[in-house]
Amino acid sequence: AQSVTQLGSHVSVSEGALVLLRCNYSSSVPPYxxxxxxxxxxxxxxxxxxxxxxxxxxxxxxxxxxxxKSETSFHLTKPSAHMSDAAEYFCAVSExxxxxxxxxxxxxxLIIQP
Amino acid sequence: xxGVAQSPRYKIIEKRQSVAFWCNPIxxxxxxxWYQQILGQGPKLLIQFQNNGVVDxxxxxxxxxxxxxxxxxxxxxxxxxxxxxxxxxxxxxxxxVRFANEQFFGPGTRLTVL
Numbered sequence: 001a002q003s004v005t006q007l008g009s010h011v012s013v014s015e016g017a018l019v020l021l022r023c024n025y026s027s028s029v030p031p032y033x034x035x036x037x038x039x040x041x042x043x044x045x046x047x048x049x050x051x052x053x054x055x056x057x058x059x060x061x062x063x064x065x066x067x068x069k070s071e072t073s074f075h076l077t078k079p080s081a082h083m084s085d086a087a088e089y090f091c092a093v094s095e096x097x098x099x100x101x102x103x104x105x106x107x108x109x110l111i112i113q114p
Numbered sequence: 115x116x117g118v119a120q121s122p123r124y125k126i127i128e129k130r131q132s133v134a135f136w137c138n139p140i141x142x143x144x145x146x147x148w149y150q151q152i153l154g155q156g157p158k159l160l161i162q163f164q165n166n167g168v169v170d171x172x173x174x175x176x177x178x179x180x181x182x183x184x185x186x187x188x189x190x191x192x193x194x195x196x197x198x199x200x201x202x203x204x205x206x207x208x209x210x211v212r213f214a215n216e217q218f219f220g221p222g223t224r225l226t227v228l
Contacts, residue, residue, distance in 0.1 A: 004156075009154075036219075041221065042221055043117075043118070043205060043207075043218075043219030043220050043221045043222055044157070044205070044207075044219040045219070046216055046217075049216075090156050090157070092156070096215075097214070097215055098209060098214070098215040098216060098217055099145070099209070099211075099215040100162070100169075100170065101147055101149075101159030101162050101170055102157070102159065102217065103159075104156030104157050104158070105156050106154065106155050106156050107154075107155070107156050
């Protein structure tokens with residue numbers, strides 16, 4: 001069975017500061033990993049995904065994530081936070097690259113302080 | 115290209131009543147998913163369709179939930195009878211192998227059971 005753990009239900013950073021959202025996964029097969037963002041009253045939007053090609057994955061809006069097999073982690077980072085980054089972020093795992101249903105973490109609410 | 119459409123956006127019902135949600139996926143997307151997102155949690159897969167056939171319904175509470183995708187296009191999810199714990203946002207997503215199975219999400223239907 002696969003699972004995702006997101007450390008920290010809420011993360012607060014100042015505008016312009018580094019954003020770091022943590023995700024650890026468990027999977028019995030080489031995983032596909034995803035980060036999604038959800039703005040209030042909207043559906044989820046894909047930020048980036050890891051599909052075993054490169055361990056450092058670049059996504060939209062300046063976000064990137066690094067796959068570390070030894071740590072079973074896929075943390076999301078952004079060098080400089082912007083007010084528009086305030087949202088809910090979900091890490092998800094899949095065994096078949098998204099062709100199957102995704103298993104999501106509980107989410108991290110990112111708060112940007114002015 | 116139009117996104118995934120869902121209706122209604124909001125629904126309030128009494129417990130033991132019935133409710134139905136509708137989803138129209140992106141044109142040409144063969145795979146359709148229904149997720150349940152309870153407040154404070156990540157989405158949980160309820161059912162996955164490939165065209166009009168069920169691929170995975172292992173997490174669907176079949177004693178009260180049902181879903182269909184006639185003609186392999188739009189889909190309905192029904193709850194009968196509803197319980198208080200069914201209060202959640204119901205998200206529909208669709209995907210296509212033409213787009214590397216990326217799941218595109220609709221805005222969701224927020225159900226409140228009183």
